[in-house]
Amino acid sequence: MKIGELARRSGVSARLVRYYEQQGLLEAAREANGYRTYDEEHVEQVVRVASLVRSGVPTRLIRALLDLEQAEAQATYSCPRTVAEMLAAELVGLEDKIACLTRSRDTLSRFLEQTEHAALVSEARAGGSVDTE
Missing domain, CATH: 1.20.5 (Single alpha-helices involved in coiled-coils or other helix-helix interfaces)
Incomplete structure (x- = not known):
C-alpha cells in the first residue's frame, strides 16, 4: 500500500508517517520509482508508535523499545x-x-x-x- 493508505488506516497523517521514518521508527520498502510501499505490519507499527507518542514516550525511547522487541524476536540480548x-x-x-x-x-x-x-x-x-x- 502507498503512504496515503497507510496514513488513513493508521489514523495519522502522511507527514507523520514520514517523520516516523526519519526518526528510524519505521522502514518502508521502495519501488523502482522511489515510492514507499507498506504492508499490514506497518499499519500495526504506526498505530503503536502513534499511541506511544500520544502517551508521552519520547521517540528516542520508542526507537529503543522497537529495537528491544526485535532483539527479543531474534533471541539476542545485548544492551x-x-x-x-x-x-x-x-x-x-x-x-x-x-x-x-x-x-x-x-x-x-x-x-x-x-x-x-x-x-x-x-x-x-x-x-x-x-x-x-
Missing part, C-alpha cells in the same frame, strides 16, 4: 549500560505517569459516581461516546 540506564530511568517516569493518570481517573470516576451522571462513567469505560451537552 550497553548507558542504554539500560536510559530505559530504567524512562521506566520510572512511565510508572509515575501511570500512577498519576490512575489517581486522576479514580478521582473523576468517584466524583461522577456521586452525581446524577454516574451512567457516564460506565459509558466512557465501555468506549461509547459521551455526549458533553
